[in-house]
Amino acid sequence: MISSELLKGSLRTIVLKLLKEEGPMHGYAITRRVEELTEGKIKLTYGALYPLLHKLESEKVLVTTSENYNNRIRISYSLTPEGHSLVAEKIKELREFIDSLHQIIDLKPGISHA
Amino acid sequence: MPELTPREVDIISNAVRAQGIIYSHLPDDLIDHLCCDVESLMHEGSTFTDAFAAVRRKMGSYRRLREIQEETLFAVDTKYRKMKTTMKISGIAGTILFGLASLFKIMHWPLAGVMMVLGAMTLTLAFMPSALMVLWKETRSKKRLFLFISTFLAALLTIGGILFKVQHWPGAGVIITLSGVVTIFLLMPAILHSALVSQERRAAPVVYIIGAIAIVLSFTGFFFKLMHWPLAGMLIVTGLLVLFLIAFPWYVITTMKNDTHVRPEFIFMVVGSLAVLLPLSLMNLNLQEYDKKIMNEMTEDLSVQRNPETTLQLSGAFEAVSEEKIDSKEGEKEVITK
Numbered sequence: 001m002i003s004s005e006l007l008k009g010s011l012r013t014i015v016l017k018l019l020k021e022e023g024p025m026h027g028y029a030i031t032r033r034v035e036e037l038t039e040g041k042i043k044l045t046y047g048a049l050y051p052l053l054h055k056l057e058s059e060k061v062l063v064t065t066s067e068n069y070n071n072r073i074r075i076s077y078s079l080t081p082e083g084h085s086l087v088a089e090k091i092k093e094l095r096e097f098i099d100s101l102h103q104i105i106d107l108k109p110g111i112s113h114a
Numbered sequence: 115m116p117e118l119t120p121r122e123v124d125i126i127s128n129a130v131r132a133q134g135i136i137y138s139h140l141p142d143d144l145i146d147h148l149c150c151d152v153e154s155l156m157h158e159g160s161t162f163t164d165a166f167a168a169v170r171r172k173m174g175s176y177r178r179l180r181e182i183q184e185e186t187l188f189a190v191d192t193k194y195r196k197m198k199t200t201m202k203i204s205g206i207a208g209t210i211l212f213g214l215a216s217l218f219k220i221m222h223w224p225l226a227g228v229m230m231v232l233g234a235m236t237l238t239l240a241f242m243p244s245a246l247m248v249l250w251k252e253t254r255s256k257k258r259l260f261l262f263i264s265t266f267l268a269a270l271l272t273i274g275g276i277l278f279k280v281q282h283w284p285g286a287g288v289i290i291t292l293s294g295v296v297t298i299f300l301l302m303p304a305i306l307h308s309a310l311v312s313q314e315r316r317a318a319p320v321v322y323i324i325g326a327i328a329i330v331l332s333f334t335g336f337f338f339k340l341m342h343w344p345l346a347g348m349l350i351v352t353g354l355l356v357l358f359l360i361a362f363p364w365y366v367i368t369t370m371k372n373d374t375h376v377r378p379e380f381i382f383m384v385v386g387s388l389a390v391l392l393p394l395s396l397m398n399l400n401l402q403e404y405d406k407k408i409m410n411e412m413t414e415d416l417s418v419q420r421n422p423e424t425t426l427q428l429s430g431a432f433e434a435v436s437e438e439k440i441d442s443k444e445g446e447k448e449v450i451t452k
Contacts, residue, residue, distance in 0.1 A: 028150035055189040
């Protein structure tokens, strides 16, 4: 299980990418899908997810639609055109971060002094 | 996947709304999420009751949903974020200034007055309005607005009254009287009302009513004492006796049965009542001595006024004594010269 501390900065990108690839989703579906994809290693709590979804909505990156589902209201989130253009940028940023992390983690002793 | 019945959905949605979740479509988000969690556990074979209990357990603290709402507000609403920061900083700064000012005042060090004015201004102009704003954003209930505003008014007047009294500015008495009136006629009914309609109510309504009456009685008593009106002692004794021998034990007994753990409100109640009652009682002691002193002076004055002869006699005696002293001194002098 990956700690929420590590997850914090990348959560936004994870949500955006998922919505881009899979289309509109509701909150529970997002946590479920992330859990499936990572074989249970990343578990999004609703305490982390909903503040983020609402923030993205207020930034006009996401829009919501509501429908009646089995006696309750289900709110689905989807990307706006602005959101779509943001995803590529965010993915690039995250990839750079991962590559940089690799360079640090795979550092062999003594090489830089050669 | 099993589907929840309308009644089961109602149970979950009532639990969410009872926590005061009102922001935008967050209640719908959370209700749907909890319903899905419960359904997935029921899919694995548990009953609705067990599944819902398990989901709540996993959630941890009963305040968790409220925290999520606060985090959401904090992430989305920049005004709320600023207000919350202002509230925290001004609350701490105002209290420190006020505390230091009273220390300086007691020690007769300079700048006490300036600090007290600054502290009072921080508390009334920055802390109270921002706290009011934050509470309003978090609950948005018109029912509670009355409570917030009366708390705001009472605190404003009390702080103002203390400031005016300590600085010996005119009008202190009027402000303190007003704060007493607001506390007794606005704040107490508002607190009582919100305790009675609250869905988290722990004890029977009677306990709250008795408690409120007792507090109002003792407050009125203290207020009468301050104003040197009659019946103060009786009001205080009745109020405090009812509060500590009936309302408080009753409340504790009924809530102890329901709760397995000590709730923060309980600790707050104990510390809070001590914080209010100890200074009031000490002040009362001071007042009693003050009363006695005044009474003595007054009776002396009266007796002197009533029979002018005694005054004359007294002054005559005094003169006689002083003459004697002079005599004896002269006598001593004579002895010395001899």
